[in-house]
Amino acid sequence: MQLFKTPHIDFMKYKFVALAFSLAVILAGILNMTLGRGLKMGVDFRGGTLLRVVFAQPTSVSEVRQALRDINLGDASIQEIEKGGREFQIRTQLPKAEGEADRELEAHEIMANRVIEALSSEENKIDLRKGLKDLNALDENSLAFLLEPAAPEDAAAYAASIVQFRKDNGIVRDFAEVEKLGLKAEAMATLRQKTYLGSLSVLSRETVGPQVGADLRKKATMATIWALVGMLVYIALRFKIAYGVSAILTLTHDVFFCLAVYSFTSRELNLPVVAAVLTIVGYSINDTIVIFDRVRENLKVMRRSPFADILNASLNQMLGRSVITNGTVFLTVLALFLFGGQVINDFAFMMVVGAIEGTYSTIYLSCPVVLLWQKLFKTQKSPGKK
Amino acid sequence: MKKGLRWKVVLVAAVVILGVIVSLPLKDKIHLGLDLKGGIHLVMQVVTDDAVNIETSQEILRLQEQLKKKDLTFTSVTNPRLDQILVQGLNPDQEGKVKDLLDDSFREWDATMGPGRATLTMQAQVSQYLRDQAVNQAVETIRNRVDQFGVSEPTIQRQGGIGGERIIVELPGVDNPDRVKNIIKTTALLEWTLVIAGPSPDEATLLSPYGGQVPEDGRVAKGDPKRRAEGYYLVKKVPTVTGKDLRVVRRSVDEWNNPAVAFSLNPDGARRFETATGENINKLMAIILDGKVQSAPVINSRIQGDGIIQGTFTIEEAEDLVLILKSGALPASIKYLEERTIGPSLGADSIKAGFLASVVALAMIVVFMIFYYRLSGVNAIVALVLNTLLIMACLAYFKANLTLPGIAGIILTIGMAVDANVLIFERIKEELALGKSVLASIATGFKRAFSAIFDSNLTTIISAVFLFQFGTGPIKGYAVTLIIGLVANMFTAVFVSRLIFDLTISGRSRQMSI
Numbered sequence: 001m002q003l004f005k006t007p008h009i010d011f012m013k014y015k016f017v018a019l020a021f022s023l024a025v026i027l028a029g030i031l032n033m034t035l036g037r038g039l040k041m042g043v044d045f046r047g048g049t050l051l052r053v054v055f056a057q058p059t060s061v062s063e064v065r066q067a068l069r070d071i072n073l074g075d076a077s078i079q080e081i082e083k084g085g086r087e088f089q090i091r092t093q094l095p096k097a098e099g100e101a102d103r104e105l106e107a108h109e110i111m112a113n114r115v116i117e118a119l120s121s122e123e124n125k126i127d128l129r130k131g132l133k134d135l136n137a138l139d140e141n142s143l144a145f146l147l148e149p150a151a152p153e154d155a156a157a158y159a160a161s162i163v164q165f166r167k168d169n170g171i172v173r174d175f176a177e178v179e180k181l182g183l184k185a186e187a188m189a190t191l192r193q194k195t196y197l198g199s200l201s202v203l204s205r206e207t208v209g210p211q212v213g214a215d216l217r218k219k220a221t222m223a224t225i226w227a228l229v230g231m232l233v234y235i236a237l238r239f240k241i242a243y244g245v246s247a248i249l250t251l252t253h254d255v256f257f258c259l260a261v262y263s264f265t266s267r268e269l270n271l272p273v274v275a276a277v278l279t280i281v282g283y284s285i286n287d288t289i290v291i292f293d294r295v296r297e298n299l300k301v302m303r304r305s306p307f308a309d310i311l312n313a314s315l316n317q318m319l320g321r322s323v324i325t326n327g328t329v330f331l332t333v334l335a336l337f338l339f340g341g342q343v344i345n346d347f348a349f350m351m352v353v354g355a356i357e358g359t360y361s362t363i364y365l366s367c368p369v370v371l372l373w374q375k376l377f378k379t380q381k382s383p384g385k386k
Numbered sequence: 387m388k389k390g391l392r393w394k395v396v397l398v399a400a401v402v403i404l405g406v407i408v409s410l411p412l413k414d415k416i417h418l419g420l421d422l423k424g425g426i427h428l429v430m431q432v433v434t435d436d437a438v439n440i441e442t443s444q445e446i447l448r449l450q451e452q453l454k455k456k457d458l459t460f461t462s463v464t465n466p467r468l469d470q471i472l473v474q475g476l477n478p479d480q481e482g483k484v485k486d487l488l489d490d491s492f493r494e495w496d497a498t499m500g501p502g503r504a505t506l507t508m509q510a511q512v513s514q515y516l517r518d519q520a521v522n523q524a525v526e527t528i529r530n531r532v533d534q535f536g537v538s539e540p541t542i543q544r545q546g547g548i549g550g551e552r553i554i555v556e557l558p559g560v561d562n563p564d565r566v567k568n569i570i571k572t573t574a575l576l577e578w579t580l581v582i583a584g585p586s587p588d589e590a591t592l593l594s595p596y597g598g599q600v601p602e603d604g605r606v607a608k609g610d611p612k613r614r615a616e617g618y619y620l621v622k623k624v625p626t627v628t629g630k631d632l633r634v635v636r637r638s639v640d641e642w643n644n645p646a647v648a649f650s651l652n653p654d655g656a657r658r659f660e661t662a663t664g665e666n667i668n669k670l671m672a673i674i675l676d677g678k679v680q681s682a683p684v685i686n687s688r689i690q691g692d693g694i695i696q697g698t699f700t701i702e703e704a705e706d707l708v709l710i711l712k713s714g715a716l717p718a719s720i721k722y723l724e725e726r727t728i729g730p731s732l733g734a735d736s737i738k739a740g741f742l743a744s745v746v747a748l749a750m751i752v753v754f755m756i757f758y759y760r761l762s763g764v765n766a767i768v769a770l771v772l773n774t775l776l777i778m779a780c781l782a783y784f785k786a787n788l789t790l791p792g793i794a795g796i797i798l799t800i801g802m803a804v805d806a807n808v809l810i811f812e813r814i815k816e817e818l819a820l821g822k823s824v825l826a827s828i829a830t831g832f833k834r835a836f837s838a839i840f841d842s843n844l845t846t847i848i849s850a851v852f853l854f855q856f857g858t859g860p861i862k863g864y865a866v867t868l869i870i871g872l873v874a875n876m877f878t879a880v881f882v883s884r885l886i887f888d889l890t891i892s893g894r895s896r897q898m899s900i
Contacts, residue, residue: 163561166731203731207726219861223852223855223857226856271858282850282868293838293842336797339746343735343736
């Protein structure tokens with residue numbers, strides 16, 4: 001089966017259109033990042049606390065914001081992360097205070113505690129003051145300890161099954177749910193008497209101090225730059241400097257293009273998203289090298305043809321492969337984006353953007369750049385070392 | 387079967403069997419990272435200045451003693467800097483003797499003499515050693531505490547190797563972050579100190595009989611609000627006994643059956659404790675943990691080497707205090723820099739979703755490859771499955787954690803593995819279209835596609851190596867799976883795939899399913 005008979009598309013014709021388009025997107029991105037709303041740094045890179053909470057009853061972003069209005073949250077963001085209106089993500093940021101750098105992590109912690117307290121229902125607060133414990137927050141040991149007087153033999157097993165239920169469902173909404181787990185009456189009575197059902201449960205809580213944030217930012221940048229340099233050297237050795245330069249320009253374009261697109265969304269930049277960008281770079285370099293490899297081969301076969309024709313021929317010969325490979329990759333990351341769950345949604349989004357962008361940049365950027373470089377420096381078009 | 391092929395078959399079979407043994411069952415062999423499993427990730431900094439500070443303070447005491455012993459006059463010994471001691475008011479005639487003393491007994495310090503004064507500076511390698519030791523001891527103490535708390539498979543390591551002052555602690559499956567954080571962080575500097583005055587509601591009231599100044603031999607300690615020992619206490623500067631004098635600690639109860647911590651002192655400590663209590667009946671004795679007064683009971687009688695610490699503890703708190711005291715004090719205080727608590731349900735959600743996405747993606751690839759390349763597609767799928775198996779085997783063997791970014795690395799690998807097969811198959815098609823025989827087409831297809839596969843895989847490996855070298859946590863995890871996957875890819879997509887063709891297609895074949 002054959003998807004394409006080798007087509008004859010003149011890709012090189014569109015080089016200036018493509019360059020203009022890329023420049024426009026990147027420029028818009030840079031403007032947005034410097035003057036506009038810009039790239040939103042997540043807690044990994046700027047410090048702060050990220051809370052993921054699940055409520056027993058559905059609510060809305062505005063209600064959550066309302067509940068938090070009394071706390072000076074600084075630059076906070078509240079996002080609904082599950083369509084049912086029960087799961088939310090809240091990022092808090094302390095206003096920068098001089099000389100408090102040392103205590104900042106603890107200050108973040110206190111802030112996060114106040115957020116959780118503010119989101120709890122009034123009944124919860126009353127129960128808490130009465131000295132009752134939150135069944136949705138108790139750890140397994142304490143739970144077993146609590147149940148021990150009522151059910152000396154089964155306490156550990158009961159505690160484990162309640163914790164498992166919480167793990168599967170995120171939150172206990174009703175004592176009836178616990179009763180179904182097969183606890184005996186005395187144990188249930190103890191629970192009803194000594195615990196209350198918190199109206200929310202904290203799924204995750206990540207606090208990054210400012211020093212670490214700056215550190216992570218620096219390290220991620222350094223890692224990326226070194227990786228790019230390493231690739232440049234290798235490609236320059238295996239092909240010619242023109243190809244190495246073109247590959248690096250393409251990759252730099254990939255990084256900036258993806259960040260530009262990302263900056264126009266409401267998503268935040270975190271470490272996993274950086275991993276996504278690096279993956280995109282990986283795919284893109286793979287794509288580019290495959291084409292260059294064909295160019296290297298065609299240079300030997302089509303000695304008399306103009307360089308632009310050789311590039312076009314190579315791209316056309318590889319078009320079937322490009323569509324199949326990139327199509328598969330695209331479907332894979334699309335599956336990740338659609339079914340991969342909330343935690344990796346930002347990551348998957350970046351991958352989807354990158355899968356499309358990487359294909360485009362190989363065809364419309366890496367080859368034209370080689371062509372322009374050759375024209376500019378009038379170097380020989382002889383093939384690289386094989 | 388040709389002789390050359392037989393060896394290749396044996397090699398591939400051996401790799402497969404080894405891979406299966408090492409990686410199955412996946413559930414037990416693959417360690418999931420905290421982002422998937424749930425647990426606590428802590429990054430902390432050891433305040434190594436503390437260790438230097440303690441050393442300097444002890445040396446000041448020693449220096450004062452020695453100067454007095456030798457009848458050398460001085461007015462004051464202070465530390466203007468963390469690693470510096472300044473002796474002032476020396477008798478100019480005695481400066482030579484002082485110099486001799488410093489050279490003899492304070493060899494770890496560089497001494498310079500001025501008119502009427504001496505300055506000692508701690509040698510750089512000494513302070514470096516102290517800092518280094520402090521971090522090592524802190525790691526040990528934390529490991530002790532975590533082990534006693536009963537966490538399975540904790541990771542406790544220094545970040546950045548030698549000279550690094552940061553410690554990373556990862557505790558999978560722990561669901562009570564606040565308690566663990568307290569256990570780790572408590573310096574556990576326990577002191578029993580006589581109370582001079584107090585408690586008073588604030589510092590000014592406390593110090594008013596002393597003209598607002600803290601007396602020479604005293605210091606102010608604040609009550610721990612958690613222990614209902616509120617207020618301010620003026621206590622003796624030098625404690626009667628400290629945590630170092632403890633022989634046994636265990637959880638106990640006080641006379642009202644409230645949780646408490648019982649202790650026994652070693653003989654030396656017991657003697658000092660007995661003297662001090664005997665001389666100060668009806669006064670208060672403060673029990674101070676990390677500078678905060680836990681309780682300040684009245685001394686009713688001369689107490690020998692045993693006693694209890696009360697302080698309105700819950701059972702858990704009493705247990706934790708015992709645990710901390712048993713594991714010893716930290717050599718320096720600790721500051722948290724980063725803290726991530728991932729609840730088990732979030733991790734479970736991620737695994738479920740990640741699994742679903744992987745299955746959907748793999749299914750699409752399988753359907754497409756078989757639809758498009760027919761039997762050759764099956765060949766590609768075999769290579770792909772083998773590649774995934776090898777990644778899992780390596781992760782299991784090296785006990786590396788599988789994290790979300792790690793999954794990203796696997797996705798990239800799978801994409802490039804598919805690409806390698808596509809490159810080869812498309813090339814074979816081209817050769818077939820040129821009218822070459824099946825065997826010749828396969829041979830040329832693999833040969834021609836190899837340079838592209840080799841270059842693209844190696845380039846990506848090079849970048850992954852740099853990412854591994856310079857990256858942190860998640861980026862490292864990504865780089866590891868990527869490096870493993872791509873090395874495996876060269877083996878599966880080129881070697882194994884070729885072998886399957888060689889085994890299934892004979893020289894007489896006129897057609898192939900591609």
